[in-house]
Amino acid sequence: MKYVVVFDMDDTLYEELTYVKSGFKAVADFLNEEFMIDINESYTFMCARLLQDGRGSIFNALLEYYGVYTSDLVKKCVDVYRYHQPTIKLQAEMINLLNSLKNYPLYVVTDGFVPTQEKKIQALGLSNFMKKSITSYSLGSDKGKPSPYWFKQIVHWEKVEPTQVVYIGDNANKDFVGIKPLGFHTIRVETGDYKDQVPSDLHEAEHVIECLRELPHVLKKIWQDFRIEGELK
Template sequence: MIKALIFDLDDTLYYEKEYVLGSFKEVAYYLGNKYGKNEERLYCRMKEILKASGRGKIFNIICEENNFNEDIKNLIDIYRDSKPKLELYEDSKQVLDWARKQGYKLGIITDGCSKVQWNKIKALNLEKLVDKIIVTDDLGKEFWKPHQKSYINMMKYFCISKAECVYIGDNPNKDFIGAKKLGLKTIRIIRENGDHIKVLLNEEYEADNNIVSLLELRELLENNRLE
Protein backbone atom coordinates (compact mmCIF):
# COMPACT_ATOMS: atom_id res chain seq x y z
CA MET A 1 0.00 0.00 0.00
CA ILE A 2 1.35 3.41 -0.98
CA LYS A 3 1.79 5.63 2.09
CA ALA A 4 4.15 8.37 0.87
CA LEU A 5 4.47 10.54 -2.22
CA ILE A 6 7.92 11.99 -2.81
CA PHE A 7 8.28 14.73 -5.41
CA ASP A 8 11.03 16.43 -7.32
CA LEU A 9 10.66 20.23 -7.31
CA ASP A 10 11.83 22.02 -10.48
CA ASP A 11 9.54 21.47 -13.49
CA THR A 12 7.62 18.87 -11.48
CA LEU A 13 5.66 21.03 -9.03
CA TYR A 14 6.19 24.40 -10.72
CA TYR A 15 7.74 25.87 -13.89
CA GLU A 16 11.39 26.42 -12.99
CA LYS A 17 11.99 28.99 -15.73
CA GLU A 18 9.83 31.41 -13.71
CA TYR A 19 12.60 31.51 -11.11
CA VAL A 20 15.31 31.95 -13.75
CA LEU A 21 13.54 34.86 -15.44
CA GLY A 22 12.64 36.51 -12.14
CA SER A 23 16.27 36.32 -11.06
CA PHE A 24 17.43 37.70 -14.42
CA LYS A 25 15.27 40.75 -13.78
CA GLU A 26 17.05 41.43 -10.50
CA VAL A 27 20.47 41.15 -12.15
CA ALA A 28 19.33 43.41 -15.00
CA TYR A 29 18.01 45.96 -12.49
CA TYR A 30 21.36 45.99 -10.70
CA LEU A 31 23.41 46.36 -13.89
CA GLY A 32 21.05 48.90 -15.44
CA ASN A 33 21.19 51.16 -12.40
CA LYS A 34 24.94 50.80 -11.90
CA TYR A 35 25.93 51.43 -15.50
CA GLY A 36 23.08 53.64 -16.72
CA LYS A 37 21.74 51.04 -19.14
CA ASN A 38 18.15 50.14 -20.02
CA GLU A 39 17.36 47.25 -17.67
CA GLU A 40 14.56 45.90 -19.86
CA ARG A 41 16.95 45.59 -22.80
CA LEU A 42 19.48 43.83 -20.60
CA TYR A 43 16.78 41.45 -19.37
CA CYS A 44 15.58 40.70 -22.91
CA ARG A 45 19.16 40.06 -24.01
CA MET A 46 19.62 37.59 -21.14
CA LYS A 47 16.54 35.72 -22.34
CA GLU A 48 17.91 35.65 -25.89
CA ILE A 49 21.23 34.20 -24.70
CA LEU A 50 19.41 31.64 -22.56
CA LYS A 51 17.38 30.48 -25.53
CA ALA A 52 20.37 30.35 -27.88
CA SER A 53 23.14 29.06 -25.64
CA GLY A 54 21.75 27.83 -22.32
CA ARG A 55 22.66 29.07 -18.86
CA GLY A 56 26.42 28.68 -18.62
CA LYS A 57 27.89 32.06 -19.60
CA ILE A 58 24.96 34.47 -19.73
CA PHE A 59 26.39 37.04 -17.32
CA ASN A 60 29.83 36.82 -18.92
CA ILE A 61 28.36 37.56 -22.34
CA ILE A 62 26.28 40.47 -21.03
CA CYS A 63 29.32 42.05 -19.41
CA GLU A 64 31.50 41.54 -22.49
CA GLU A 65 28.89 43.00 -24.84
CA ASN A 66 28.41 46.10 -22.67
CA ASN A 67 31.97 46.54 -21.40
CA PHE A 68 30.79 46.16 -17.81
CA ASN A 69 33.69 45.91 -15.38
CA GLU A 70 31.86 43.50 -13.11
CA ASP A 71 32.75 40.55 -10.91
CA ILE A 72 30.69 37.67 -12.32
CA LYS A 73 30.58 36.07 -8.88
CA ASN A 74 28.74 39.16 -7.64
CA LEU A 75 26.10 38.74 -10.35
CA ILE A 76 25.75 35.06 -9.48
CA ASP A 77 25.21 36.04 -5.84
CA ILE A 78 22.46 38.50 -6.87
CA TYR A 79 20.87 35.73 -8.93
CA ARG A 80 21.04 33.23 -6.07
CA ASP A 81 19.80 35.72 -3.47
CA SER A 82 16.76 36.74 -5.52
CA LYS A 83 13.28 35.92 -4.31
CA PRO A 84 10.94 36.20 -7.31
CA LYS A 85 7.25 35.42 -7.02
CA LEU A 86 6.50 31.83 -7.94
CA GLU A 87 3.34 29.76 -8.34
CA LEU A 88 2.79 26.03 -8.14
CA TYR A 89 1.19 24.40 -11.14
CA GLU A 90 -2.56 24.20 -10.60
CA ASP A 91 -2.53 20.39 -10.66
CA SER A 92 0.27 20.46 -8.06
CA LYS A 93 -1.91 22.51 -5.71
CA GLN A 94 -4.87 20.20 -6.23
CA VAL A 95 -2.97 16.94 -5.78
CA LEU A 96 -0.96 18.07 -2.75
CA ASP A 97 -4.16 19.23 -1.06
CA TRP A 98 -5.97 16.01 -1.98
CA ALA A 99 -3.08 13.78 -0.89
CA ARG A 100 -2.80 15.46 2.50
CA LYS A 101 -6.53 15.00 3.11
CA GLN A 102 -6.15 11.33 2.16
CA GLY A 103 -3.44 10.88 4.76
CA TYR A 104 -0.44 10.42 2.48
CA LYS A 105 2.97 11.46 3.79
CA LEU A 106 4.41 14.09 1.45
CA GLY A 107 8.06 14.78 0.71
CA ILE A 108 10.29 16.69 -1.70
CA ILE A 109 13.81 15.85 -2.83
CA THR A 110 15.52 18.54 -4.89
CA ASP A 111 18.99 19.20 -6.29
CA GLY A 112 20.62 22.58 -6.80
CA CYS A 113 22.40 25.29 -4.85
CA SER A 114 20.96 25.13 -1.34
CA LYS A 115 20.31 28.88 -1.06
CA VAL A 116 18.49 28.94 -4.41
CA GLN A 117 16.39 25.87 -3.68
CA TRP A 118 15.33 27.10 -0.26
CA ASN A 119 14.39 30.48 -1.77
CA LYS A 120 12.16 28.62 -4.23
CA ILE A 121 10.67 26.46 -1.47
CA LYS A 122 9.81 29.49 0.65
CA ALA A 123 8.41 31.41 -2.34
CA LEU A 124 6.11 28.47 -3.09
CA ASN A 125 5.14 28.08 0.59
CA LEU A 126 5.96 24.40 0.38
CA GLU A 127 7.02 23.97 3.99
CA LYS A 128 3.34 24.28 4.92
CA LEU A 129 2.21 21.87 2.21
CA VAL A 130 4.53 18.89 2.67
CA ASP A 131 5.96 17.00 5.63
CA LYS A 132 9.63 16.71 4.74
CA ILE A 133 11.96 18.53 2.32
CA ILE A 134 15.46 17.39 1.46
CA VAL A 135 17.72 19.74 -0.48
CA THR A 136 20.51 17.38 -1.48
CA ASP A 137 23.06 20.19 -1.52
CA ASP A 138 22.67 20.36 2.26
CA LEU A 139 24.00 16.79 2.42
CA GLY A 140 26.91 17.61 0.08
CA LYS A 141 27.13 17.90 -3.69
CA GLU A 142 28.31 14.31 -3.88
CA PHE A 143 24.83 13.33 -2.63
CA TRP A 144 22.88 15.05 -5.41
CA LYS A 145 20.62 12.71 -7.37
CA PRO A 146 21.02 10.03 -8.59
CA HIS A 147 22.78 9.20 -5.29
CA GLN A 148 20.50 7.06 -3.14
CA LYS A 149 21.11 8.81 0.20
CA SER A 150 18.23 11.30 -0.03
CA TYR A 151 15.71 8.58 -0.89
CA ILE A 152 16.95 6.45 2.00
CA ASN A 153 16.77 9.41 4.39
CA MET A 154 13.22 10.15 3.29
CA MET A 155 12.08 6.55 3.84
CA LYS A 156 13.72 6.51 7.28
CA TYR A 157 12.06 9.79 8.22
CA PHE A 158 8.63 8.45 7.26
CA CYS A 159 9.34 4.96 8.67
CA ILE A 160 8.17 3.33 5.45
CA SER A 161 9.43 0.59 3.16
CA LYS A 162 10.35 0.89 -0.50
CA ALA A 163 7.01 -0.68 -1.43
CA GLU A 164 5.11 2.06 0.38
CA CYS A 165 6.36 5.10 -1.52
CA VAL A 166 6.47 6.48 -5.04
CA TYR A 167 8.86 9.07 -6.44
CA ILE A 168 7.63 11.60 -9.02
CA GLY A 169 10.07 13.64 -11.11
CA ASP A 170 10.73 14.98 -14.60
CA ASN A 171 14.42 14.39 -15.39
CA PRO A 172 15.37 10.87 -16.49
CA ASN A 173 19.06 11.79 -16.42
CA LYS A 174 19.04 11.58 -12.61
CA ASP A 175 15.60 11.40 -11.01
CA PHE A 176 14.78 7.72 -11.29
CA ILE A 177 17.91 5.60 -11.53
CA GLY A 178 18.78 5.81 -7.82
CA ALA A 179 15.16 5.39 -6.74
CA LYS A 180 14.70 2.36 -8.98
CA LYS A 181 17.84 0.68 -7.67
CA LEU A 182 16.35 0.97 -4.19
CA GLY A 183 13.11 -0.57 -5.43
CA LEU A 184 10.90 2.52 -5.23
CA LYS A 185 8.06 2.97 -7.68
CA THR A 186 8.77 5.85 -10.04
CA ILE A 187 6.65 8.18 -12.15
CA ARG A 188 7.87 10.68 -14.74
CA ILE A 189 5.78 13.76 -15.40
CA ILE A 190 6.21 15.17 -18.91
CA ARG A 191 4.73 18.67 -18.95
CA GLU A 192 4.32 21.08 -21.86
CA ASN A 193 7.33 23.10 -20.71
CA GLY A 194 10.57 22.20 -19.00
CA ASP A 195 14.23 21.50 -19.67
CA HIS A 196 13.85 17.73 -20.00
CA ILE A 197 10.56 17.15 -21.82
CA LYS A 198 12.30 15.87 -24.97
CA VAL A 199 14.84 13.67 -23.19
CA LEU A 200 14.30 9.95 -23.78
CA LEU A 201 16.74 7.44 -22.30
CA ASN A 202 16.95 3.69 -21.93
CA GLU A 203 14.86 1.69 -19.49
CA GLU A 204 17.44 1.91 -16.70
CA TYR A 205 16.95 5.68 -16.51
CA GLU A 206 13.27 6.04 -17.30
CA ALA A 207 10.45 5.84 -14.75
CA ASP A 208 8.01 2.95 -14.39
CA ASN A 209 5.12 5.16 -15.51
CA ASN A 210 4.74 8.40 -17.49
CA ILE A 211 2.05 11.03 -16.91
CA VAL A 212 1.38 14.52 -18.27
CA SER A 213 -0.49 15.86 -15.23
CA LEU A 214 -0.38 15.14 -11.52
CA LEU A 215 -4.12 14.55 -11.75
CA GLU A 216 -3.15 11.28 -13.44
CA LEU A 217 -1.17 10.40 -10.31
CA ARG A 218 -4.34 10.83 -8.30
CA GLU A 219 -6.18 8.50 -10.69
CA LEU A 220 -3.42 5.87 -10.39
CA LEU A 221 -3.62 6.01 -6.61
CA GLU A 222 -7.41 5.98 -6.44
CA ASN A 223 -7.54 2.96 -8.74
CA ASN A 224 -4.78 1.13 -6.85
CA ARG A 225 -2.70 0.89 -10.00
CA LEU A 226 0.58 1.51 -8.16
CA GLU A 227 0.18 -1.30 -5.63
Protein backbone atom coordinates in the same frame (compact mmCIF):
# COMPACT_ATOMS: atom_id res chain seq x y z
CA MET B 1 -1.64 0.92 3.93
CA LYS B 2 0.72 3.83 4.45
CA TYR B 3 2.21 5.41 1.33
CA VAL B 4 4.71 8.23 0.95
CA VAL B 5 4.72 10.57 -2.04
CA VAL B 6 7.99 12.34 -2.81
CA PHE B 7 8.33 15.09 -5.41
CA ASP B 8 11.23 16.66 -7.24
CA MET B 9 10.82 20.47 -7.23
CA ASP B 10 12.19 22.20 -10.35
CA ASP B 11 10.11 21.46 -13.45
CA THR B 12 8.00 19.02 -11.46
CA LEU B 13 6.06 21.19 -8.99
CA TYR B 14 6.51 24.43 -10.95
CA GLU B 15 8.05 25.56 -14.24
CA GLU B 16 11.74 26.29 -13.63
CA LEU B 17 11.78 28.85 -16.45
CA THR B 18 9.74 31.14 -14.19
CA TYR B 19 12.59 31.01 -11.67
CA VAL B 20 15.22 31.71 -14.32
CA LYS B 21 13.25 34.75 -15.52
CA SER B 22 12.77 35.95 -11.95
CA GLY B 23 16.58 35.75 -11.54
CA PHE B 24 17.17 37.66 -14.78
CA LYS B 25 14.87 40.39 -13.50
CA ALA B 26 16.96 40.64 -10.31
CA VAL B 27 20.18 40.90 -12.35
CA ALA B 28 18.58 43.54 -14.62
CA ASP B 29 17.60 45.57 -11.54
CA PHE B 30 21.15 45.26 -10.16
CA LEU B 31 22.76 46.45 -13.42
CA ASN B 32 20.35 49.34 -13.56
CA GLU B 33 21.38 50.45 -10.08
CA GLU B 34 25.10 50.03 -10.84
CA PHE B 35 25.33 51.31 -14.43
CA MET B 36 21.90 52.79 -15.25
CA ILE B 37 21.49 50.01 -17.84
CA ASP B 38 17.91 49.87 -19.11
CA ILE B 39 16.06 47.12 -17.21
CA ASN B 40 13.81 45.96 -20.04
CA GLU B 41 16.63 45.91 -22.57
CA SER B 42 19.02 43.83 -20.46
CA TYR B 43 16.21 41.51 -19.39
CA THR B 44 15.22 40.96 -23.02
CA PHE B 45 18.88 40.33 -23.90
CA MET B 46 19.15 37.59 -21.24
CA CYS B 47 15.89 35.91 -22.30
CA ALA B 48 16.96 35.93 -25.96
CA ARG B 49 20.37 34.48 -25.06
CA LEU B 50 18.69 31.75 -23.03
CA LEU B 51 16.54 30.74 -26.01
CA GLN B 52 19.53 30.84 -28.34
CA ASP B 53 22.26 29.14 -26.29
CA GLY B 54 20.63 27.76 -23.16
CA ARG B 55 21.96 28.55 -19.72
CA GLY B 56 25.71 29.03 -19.47
CA SER B 57 27.59 32.19 -20.24
CA ILE B 58 24.64 34.58 -20.35
CA PHE B 59 26.05 37.07 -17.83
CA ASN B 60 29.44 37.14 -19.59
CA ALA B 61 27.72 37.94 -22.88
CA LEU B 62 25.49 40.55 -21.23
CA LEU B 63 28.36 42.40 -19.53
CA GLU B 64 30.46 42.27 -22.72
CA TYR B 65 27.53 43.69 -24.69
CA TYR B 66 27.36 46.67 -22.34
CA GLY B 67 31.16 47.03 -22.21
CA VAL B 68 31.37 46.48 -18.45
CA TYR B 69 32.72 42.93 -18.39
CA THR B 70 34.99 41.87 -15.52
CA SER B 71 35.14 38.38 -14.01
CA ASP B 72 34.28 39.89 -10.61
CA LEU B 73 31.13 41.44 -12.03
CA VAL B 74 30.11 38.09 -13.56
CA LYS B 75 30.49 36.54 -10.09
CA LYS B 76 28.42 39.36 -8.61
CA CYS B 77 25.65 38.76 -11.17
CA VAL B 78 25.70 35.03 -10.38
CA ASP B 79 25.34 35.88 -6.67
CA VAL B 80 22.48 38.30 -7.35
CA TYR B 81 20.77 35.54 -9.34
CA ARG B 82 21.36 32.77 -6.81
CA TYR B 83 20.39 34.78 -3.74
CA HIS B 84 17.49 36.82 -5.14
CA GLN B 85 14.03 36.49 -3.61
CA PRO B 86 12.23 34.56 -6.35
CA THR B 87 8.78 35.52 -7.60
CA ILE B 88 7.60 31.97 -8.31
CA LYS B 89 4.42 30.26 -7.23
CA LEU B 90 2.48 27.02 -7.40
CA GLN B 91 -0.32 26.94 -9.97
CA ALA B 92 -3.85 26.58 -8.56
CA GLU B 93 -4.10 23.12 -10.09
CA MET B 94 -0.92 22.04 -8.29
CA ILE B 95 -2.26 23.36 -4.98
CA ASN B 96 -5.46 21.35 -5.49
CA LEU B 97 -3.46 18.24 -6.29
CA LEU B 98 -1.25 18.59 -3.20
CA ASN B 99 -4.31 19.23 -1.03
CA SER B 100 -5.93 16.08 -2.40
CA LEU B 101 -2.90 14.08 -1.20
CA LYS B 102 -2.86 15.56 2.29
CA ASN B 103 -3.66 12.27 4.03
CA TYR B 104 -0.25 10.97 2.97
CA PRO B 105 3.17 12.16 4.07
CA LEU B 106 4.52 14.33 1.24
CA TYR B 107 8.19 15.18 0.74
CA VAL B 108 10.34 17.11 -1.68
CA VAL B 109 13.87 16.03 -2.59
CA THR B 110 15.65 18.69 -4.64
CA ASP B 111 19.26 18.98 -5.82
CA GLY B 112 21.11 22.23 -6.29
CA PHE B 113 22.79 25.12 -4.49
CA VAL B 114 21.20 24.99 -1.03
CA PRO B 115 20.43 28.71 -0.36
CA THR B 116 18.84 28.99 -3.82
CA GLN B 117 16.72 25.87 -3.36
CA GLU B 118 15.64 27.04 0.10
CA LYS B 119 14.48 30.38 -1.31
CA LYS B 120 12.43 28.53 -3.92
CA ILE B 121 10.89 26.24 -1.27
CA GLN B 122 9.93 29.29 0.76
CA ALA B 123 8.56 31.26 -2.23
CA LEU B 124 6.43 28.28 -3.31
CA GLY B 125 5.09 27.88 0.24
CA LEU B 126 5.95 24.18 0.24
CA SER B 127 5.87 23.96 4.04
CA ASN B 128 2.06 24.23 3.71
CA PHE B 129 1.97 20.88 1.94
CA MET B 130 5.15 18.94 2.62
CA LYS B 131 6.13 17.12 5.77
CA LYS B 132 9.68 18.01 4.82
CA SER B 133 11.38 19.66 1.85
CA ILE B 134 14.88 18.26 1.59
CA THR B 135 17.70 20.17 -0.10
CA SER B 136 19.77 17.13 -0.95
CA TYR B 137 23.12 18.97 -1.13
CA SER B 138 22.82 20.14 2.47
CA LEU B 139 25.04 17.24 3.61
CA GLY B 140 27.21 17.38 0.48
CA SER B 141 26.42 17.08 -3.23
CA ASP B 142 27.46 13.40 -3.10
CA LYS B 143 24.17 12.84 -1.25
CA GLY B 144 22.21 14.44 -4.11
CA LYS B 145 20.57 12.40 -6.85
CA PRO B 146 21.19 9.81 -8.14
CA SER B 147 22.32 8.87 -4.61
CA PRO B 148 19.52 7.09 -2.75
CA TYR B 149 20.73 8.60 0.55
CA TRP B 150 17.74 10.87 1.28
CA PHE B 151 15.24 8.33 0.00
CA LYS B 152 16.63 5.75 2.44
CA GLN B 153 16.29 8.40 5.16
CA ILE B 154 12.61 8.89 4.29
CA VAL B 155 12.04 5.12 4.45
CA HIS B 156 13.70 5.13 7.88
CA TRP B 157 11.75 8.15 9.21
CA GLU B 158 8.40 6.90 7.93
CA LYS B 159 9.03 3.24 8.88
CA VAL B 160 7.93 2.01 5.47
CA GLU B 161 9.42 -0.17 2.73
CA PRO B 162 10.76 1.40 -0.48
CA THR B 163 7.78 -0.17 -2.29
CA GLN B 164 5.52 2.16 -0.24
CA VAL B 165 7.32 5.23 -1.59
CA VAL B 166 6.98 6.90 -4.99
CA TYR B 167 9.24 9.59 -6.47
CA ILE B 168 7.95 11.94 -9.13
CA GLY B 169 10.53 13.85 -11.19
CA ASP B 170 11.29 15.21 -14.64
CA ASN B 171 14.97 14.35 -15.23
CA ALA B 172 15.67 10.72 -16.05
CA ASN B 173 19.42 11.38 -16.09
CA LYS B 174 19.42 11.28 -12.31
CA ASP B 175 15.95 11.13 -10.76
CA PHE B 176 15.21 7.39 -10.91
CA VAL B 177 18.35 5.40 -11.70
CA GLY B 178 19.64 5.33 -8.11
CA ILE B 179 16.39 4.36 -6.38
CA LYS B 180 14.67 2.03 -8.84
CA PRO B 181 16.94 -0.93 -7.99
CA LEU B 182 15.99 -0.54 -4.31
CA GLY B 183 12.28 -1.01 -5.04
CA PHE B 184 11.06 2.60 -4.97
CA HIS B 185 8.26 3.42 -7.40
CA THR B 186 9.06 6.13 -9.94
CA ILE B 187 7.05 8.45 -12.18
CA ARG B 188 8.51 10.74 -14.83
CA VAL B 189 6.54 13.82 -15.80
CA GLU B 190 7.28 15.11 -19.29
CA THR B 191 7.90 18.78 -18.52
CA GLY B 192 10.73 21.28 -18.84
CA ASP B 193 14.00 20.86 -20.70
CA TYR B 194 13.96 17.06 -20.46
CA LYS B 195 10.44 16.44 -21.71
CA ASP B 196 11.57 15.02 -25.05
CA GLN B 197 14.39 12.88 -23.70
CA VAL B 198 14.43 9.19 -24.51
CA PRO B 199 16.07 7.56 -21.48
CA SER B 200 17.66 4.12 -21.38
CA ASP B 201 15.68 1.39 -19.61
CA LEU B 202 18.01 1.80 -16.65
CA HIS B 203 17.20 5.51 -16.32
CA GLU B 204 13.56 5.55 -17.33
CA ALA B 205 10.84 5.71 -14.67
CA GLU B 206 8.34 2.95 -14.13
CA HIS B 207 5.54 5.25 -15.32
CA VAL B 208 5.61 8.29 -17.62
CA ILE B 209 2.92 10.97 -17.59
CA GLU B 210 2.45 14.12 -19.64
CA CYS B 211 1.42 16.27 -16.71
CA LEU B 212 0.66 15.91 -13.01
CA ARG B 213 -3.08 15.91 -13.72
CA GLU B 214 -2.54 12.22 -14.49
CA LEU B 215 -0.86 11.59 -11.14
CA PRO B 216 -3.90 10.33 -9.12
CA HIS B 217 -4.67 7.80 -11.83
CA VAL B 218 -1.10 6.46 -11.86
CA LEU B 219 -0.87 6.36 -8.05
CA LYS B 220 -3.92 4.10 -8.04
CA LYS B 221 -2.30 1.92 -10.67
CA ILE B 222 0.72 1.53 -8.40
CA TRP B 223 -1.27 0.99 -5.19
CA GLN B 224 -4.84 -0.17 -5.71
CA ASP B 225 -5.96 1.01 -2.25
CA PHE B 226 -4.52 4.52 -2.69
CA ARG B 227 -7.22 7.08 -1.89
CA ILE B 228 -7.47 10.65 -3.16
CA GLU B 229 -9.07 13.15 -0.76
CA GLY B 230 -12.52 14.27 -1.89
CA GLU B 231 -13.09 11.51 -4.46
CA LEU B 232 -16.10 9.22 -4.32
CA LYS B 233 -15.27 5.92 -2.70
